[in-house]
Amino acid sequence: MSPHDLRLARLTSLMTAVLVMPVSSLACGPDFPNRLLLDRHNTLLYMPEGNFAFETHRLLAVDPQLPLWKAPPPETAPKPMPQSPQERMIGQMRASKTIEEANAVDTQGLPEAARLYTLGAVAFAAEDPRATEYFQQVLDLPAAEQGDWRLRALYSLGRIEMDDRGTPENTYGSTAPAVQHPEKAQLDKAITTFQQVIDQVKSGAADPDQLALSSLGQQARIHLWQGEIAQAARLYAQQAAQGDSDGSLSLQYVSSYLINPEHLNALKQAIHDPLVQQLVTIELFARSSNLQMSDGTGESAKQSIERILTLLNESVESGFAGSDRLAALAYRSGQYPMAASLLKNAGDSGLAWWLRAKMALRDGNVEVATAAYAKAAAAFPTDEDWGQQRDDDYVPEVIMPDCRIAGEQAILALNRGDYLQAMELMYRGKDNYWADIADIAERVLTIDELKSFVDKHAPAVPLQPAKPGEYNYQQRQRSQLRELLARRMMRAGRYQEAVNYFDLPDSRQAAQEFIAQLKAAQDKAGSKEVRAKAYYQAAVLLREQGLEFTGYEMTPDYAIYGAGYSYLGDAFDTRDLQHKSWISAAEAARAAKSLPAVDDRFLHYRWQAVALAKKAADLLPAKSQAYAAVLCNAASWVIARDAKTGRALYQRYIKNGTQYDWSSRFGYDCPAPEF
Template sequence: MLTRNWPRHLLCLSLSLPLGSALACGPDFPARLLDNRGQTMSELPAGNFNFEINRLGKSIAGLKNLTPDADSPGTLYAEPSDPAEQRDKAEMSGLSGPQQALVRSLRGLSDAREAFAQGSNLPAEIRLYVAGAVAFNAGNQQLAVEYFRQLLALPAEQRPLRSTWAAYSAGRALYAMSAEANDRLEPLEEAIAAFRQARQLSIDGFSDPLGLGVASLGEEARAERFAGGWDRAIELYAAQSVHGSMVGYTSLKQLANELAEMPEPELAQLMRHEGVQKLLTAYLVSRLGWSYGEEPPSEKKLVKLLQNSTRGSLDNADRLAAMNYRQGDYASAKGFLEHAGDSGLAWWLRAKLAVRDGDKNAAAAAYAKAAQAFPQGESWGERRTTDWALESLQPKCRVEGESAILALQRGEYLQAFDQLYRSQSIYWFDAATVAERVLTVDELKHYVDTQVPAPPALSQQDRDNYVPLAVAASLRNLLGRRLLREGHYEDAVGYFDNPDLQNKARLYGQQRLKADSAWWPTKRASALYNAAWTAREWGMDILGYEMAPDYATFGGNYSLETTELKVGPLVAEAEVQRQKASQAQPDQRYHYRFVATALASRAADNLPHTSQAFAAVLCNAAGFNSSMAEQSAIYQRYVKEGPYMPWGGYFGQQCPYPDFENADKRYVTQVTDSVRSTLRPYKWPVQIGAIVLITGVALLLITRRQRKARKA
């Protein structure tokens, strides 16, 4: 059993099956609308069966909804609670210790009359209910009903704890009697009346800790179906689902599956019931019978029977149009849409058909009406796309996302971004792509400044518990990184969402500005190297692209398959050019490592080649892991131009910090060392020549002095 609420299985064995959850290993990547725009615009996502059946039911005034933990395990991996345990716990509530012990003892008896006799010290309602329960468990349904009716005949103030229980259990006993009696109608009608009484007692405030008021809907539905009341049964199951019981969902799911498997002549007769038509439409719209993308054999039969039916074609026209659209019968879809009114689904389908016909203006208008018609909170649950991505399907957001594709094609880039961004995390990947690849940095900055205030920063405890960033914070971080990449160093800092990132961004910007303004080469080299180190160590956080090629959205731990953007029916040349202009340089994963390597190479350009700093800068740059080709080129440069260093054997692995302070001395020694190296093969001739030259100069000076002395 995958439910916690015992009466749905022990007291109301309705058409219920456990609803399992499919678990998968590894991360679930959200769906992307822009990746395959043609498919996005042509596909109509399957509906959600739970959502569809809830449309068929109505909530009952005064009847409390079940809480989530009343019908399912509290946690994903928790063992389901024992229904009998829950019943026993509820049964003990409100009783004294001795009374609880007596009830447990009486529950173990098989003779209801004996239980009634021994329970003389119990309150009347408890005594009668326990006796009825013992009779029920012993299979004596008639006696059980008598005890339950005696309980319900007590004055209201004497039966606050067991009234709802008694009416509900009487209904179950009467239903069991109807299955055994030759004349089934009378006990069946009495069972239905008892379930309705149980529901009313729950509404009136009598104790109902087990949700028997909601459970009575499923039991009454089963009785109605047994009596041939298909429409009423479907309505009751749907109401049960509306009130939060998974039993209503699983019962209708099983009922739909049974209908789908019926022989065509028998099903054709049942199609006269409007409720059956609507249930099967929900079944088809949500593709409930599909398995791993394969159409079930009964699908075409059901579609044909629904199309031939006359009932429900107006009230359910938008669903029938959706069913035909997914079948590829666009003519029938258009025919149903003529009667579909102004629902969100109807306008969504009109938009898709307009795109198919090439009328993008009509499509844009239909998308706008669809977005207005869908409620903000409407959700069709989660689904797997054709590429196995996970989509949390909220029709309003999906419609606006598809409309954004047309806006991009028209060149209305800010409108497209705004439509995608409003989905928040649902289509964040698409919004991020437009933000960093399509909008200019000025357009994005203006949007953020005017419409995206900074949300409260996450506490350290939140970060330790992996609380995700608000989408607004992610967008501001994206803008901060883009500003740094494009050289707006001072503007970038304030957009990062926490002081740590702001300090890192500030340090990187300061070093880049210092390098640009330094006139002395060693100072310039020092700033460039420090900027390179910052880019390599913290590049994902302060320079990485949110999407391709770095995928900062995943912390760089994963990448997604991408397709080259090409001009086509839904992609304009202007957008392609914008995306090319904002492409990472180089367009490789972890592009900031290449940026760091380039900065380090520039630092080396400003250092004397004979200095330790030159060698150390290259050594560290080789360890930035940009690419094997760059690492090899850096090492070859060191071998050809740099000085011998004792740590050269661990080049790129164990590198000291560059000694920039002593590098200045090498500007002089580098020149003299070069001259000495050139003249070394001519050592003796040079020395003799130097002596002769010095002697000649000395003689010349002596001669000049002697001449001056003679004249004087």
């Protein structure tokens, strides 16, 4: 029987809810790179939000007697598969509108349990009360004949007993009339039926449809109807622990309900349960930025968080399992004394040490913070992922605590002048922090320091073509770093070394051609015409492909976005910072020295191309077409951004050159030079 035929047996246990989520307007353009170095003070003191789904999946331990959730395979183009005779029979029965139509289908060869269950499913869909009889008949068959249909029949009986027809219920914020649920005795009967499903799976019954996990959710749903929030939360938490995302989504509904100011009494009744305490804590720890409050109370999100924090702090006992999360919530809410108090009993979790590091930095104790960061880094698993978050400017960041902590450690390493260690730490952040890696590699390390780092961490290896759907961040990061070093070497005139570090064939070829043209131009044995042409060809290469073989990854060229943007922020510009920059004088001096000595501006290599073109003109007869065309083209490369240089080139042409038909369009419409 295909999974699509089991809609009756496998429905989500999530209590249908309308969760109000804020919609942020997207900024124009792509997502800009996340930057830890742009505002180091805030980076060090800010505590990222957690991830609700990640947190809820570890509220309870996995029950080894229950199955782990298996996600359905990803949808692909379906291949036509011939149906078995039994599948065709069931499909014909399920397409029926009434039991009578379903009974008329020829079911010779179909197991009796399958026939009875399918009749019950048709009756259930038609709201025919005979559905109960058919499901019960499945259970009355000899055990050897029931097969997988037994669990399906039990689960479906539970749905009938709780009157679950798959219809939406009134939800948070809804003005629809409340759904009328069965009496308590009938709901208790449904809980017992779902428990039979769970118990039989724990005893070894096969559960291909994962109905034991759905039964946990259905039981929790009934407890919610009866106002028993703590019991419901525990069942949903077990469902989530087994990997079922329905459990996590349902917990999100429960936690959203509890933090609503209109449900303060419900929160006060449930808050003494340790699991509810953890649930409310992680709701605010992971989703406080999404907090939406009812308009009727007049209470702001900040006021609500402070009130709930007070309730939690008064309710939890020493050693509370969520002390580190609660302390982080208190810290993010500005309740620093509460955070410090909670940290005393928060244990040695990675989050607790991360928070201790930030608290030490707030107190100005860098030495204590450095030690705490080291313990935090050692405590977090390298693959822990809190998902994507966005800051106030809507810049995205995938929070992987291990990588983020390494980035914050890098800031402290920079501040104490340990530049190579800072590079090693930031490099651990994968391509999530490529902009910061580039800033250190390009502006802080010397070329020789960077070369040593690249030789150790990004050695030359053949590029491997990516497989469909595969993203090799390690290969990309290694290649990006080698290209950055090669471009630095080109800017420093270390041409032959640079060629060996270009990973991309196009960049290497352009660099080699530029080097060859420059060599020919500087060869005093060549004729003036040959040298002039070589200077001009080198200038054209620099103008057209300079970004690829000599441009800055960050300030001032921003090759990181193909020079699509002229400014993405300078990590070493402290003029607008209103607090400590964490940039030492030595680091600032290195950063300043690495910028272009002249024409420090966006697309700086264009002005270098102009300088080469002027050298070409120096070697040409002033009255020749080539002289005029070289100056005209050189002006066209910068005139839109630098009218002064454009005018100077025009004045040189007017003073020395010959007038042509195109002279009136000088700098805008230029012919190719005729050498």
